[in-house]
Amino acid sequence: MNHKTKIKARRSFIFTPGLKPEMFPKALKSGTDMVCIELEDGIAPQDKEIARNLAMKLFQQKQENDGVERILRINCLREKFGIEDVKAILSAKNPPPALMIPKVKTSEEVNLLDDLLNEKGHNCRLHIIIETNEGLENAFKIANCSKRIDALFFGGVDMSAELRCENKWEPLLYARSRIVHAASSAGIDAIDVPYLDLEDPEGMKKEAIKAKELGFSGKGSIHPKQIPILNEVFTPTNETIERAKKITETFEAANTGLVIIDGKLIEKPVLREMYRILTIANKIKN
Numbered sequence: 001m002n003h004k005t006k007i008k009a010r011r012s013f014i015f016t017p018g019l020k021p022e023m024f025p026k027a028l029k030s031g032t033d034m035v036c037i038e039l040e041d042g043i044a045p046q047d048k049e050i051a052r053n054l055a056m057k058l059f060q061q062k063q064e065n066d067g068v069e070r071i072l073r074i075n076c077l078r079e080k081f082g083i084e085d086v087k088a089i090l091s092a093k094n095p096p097p098a099l100m101i102p103k104v105k106t107s108e109e110v111n112l113l114d115d116l117l118n119e120k121g122h123n124c125r126l127h128i129i130i131e132t133n134e135g136l137e138n139a140f141k142i143a144n145c146s147k148r149i150d151a152l153f154f155g156g157v158d159m160s161a162e163l164r165c166e167n168k169w170e171p172l173l174y175a176r177s178r179i180v181h182a183a184s185s186a187g188i189d190a191i192d193v194p195y196l197d198l199e200d201p202e203g204m205k206k207e208a209i210k211a212k213e214l215g216f217s218g219k220g221s222i223h224p225k226q227i228p229i230l231n232e233v234f235t236p237t238n239e240t241i242e243r244a245k246k247i248t249e250t251f252e253a254a255n256t257g258l259v260i261i262d263g264k265l266i267e268k269p270v271l272r273e274m275y276r277i278l279t280i281a282n283k284i285k286n
Helices: 021-028 045-060 080-090 107-120 133-137 139-143 156-163 173-186 201-214 224-234 238-254 268-285
Strands: 012-017 034-038 069-073 098-101 125-130 149-154 189-192 218-221 258-261 264-267
Touching: 012 021, 012 069, 012 224, 021 034, 021 045, 034 045, 045 069, 045 080, 080 107, 098 107, 107 125, 107 139, 125 139, 125 173, 133 139, 133 156, 133 173, 139 149, 139 173, 149 173, 156 173, 173 189, 173 201, 189 201, 201 218, 201 224, 218 224, 238 258, 238 268, 264 268
Parallel strands: 012 034, 012 218, 034 069, 069 098, 098 125, 125 149, 149 189, 189 218
Antiparallel strands: 258 264
16 A cells, blocks of 8 residues: 555645635635535525526636645435436536545445546545444445545534434544544544634633544644644644654655654554654644
């Protein structure tokens, strides 16, 4: 496996509504690592078609190489609007570079979309939201079912509603842990749910730190003012960056499955995380 493949800085993301394409450039300049155009929950049923058409037009334009990952969140694949979204993507000359798929319950849903994209020759990457009890139960299969998948996103709001628990850290800790473990098994990123209280930046920072310690690569935002805090939390320290350089350089020189650095045995599975750290370091340097 090439540990450098698919690795990007994914410390933060923000949604921008498909109905308001004029907000897309502003979101791209907000400092976030990922911008997701919204076609799902944030769009009323009567506006779905208009939002879809406006969003697809944005991807027909040449995109700047600015290091921001561009994603389109479509509707659930088990619903009419999701099927119509997929049809529009398959017929597009320049499809979105990445798709966010909500409410995924089984790997079969992802496999079907993967097959359709392959048939059309589209190279869209996939980001999967785990936000249902059935999806949580199948998280490991879902994470490993397609080579297109780059990240699992935790949909905490829908998950808490389905589990009939409070949308707080402790009641959702088990769900978060399963998503991190599933993402890790596939060598992909896990992204935590946005913090919904805009007037509590300290609370958001504390939750982001917990998410990082649990194994998440980043966390969502609902407003641009949250992004600098998230980027700060999920940006590795200089000491961590230097250690990652040392480990990757030692492994590349040794060409073996394990090395000893500073008296400690280090095995090859840590390489993906080391390369992710260096990816973030290169981004903040440029």
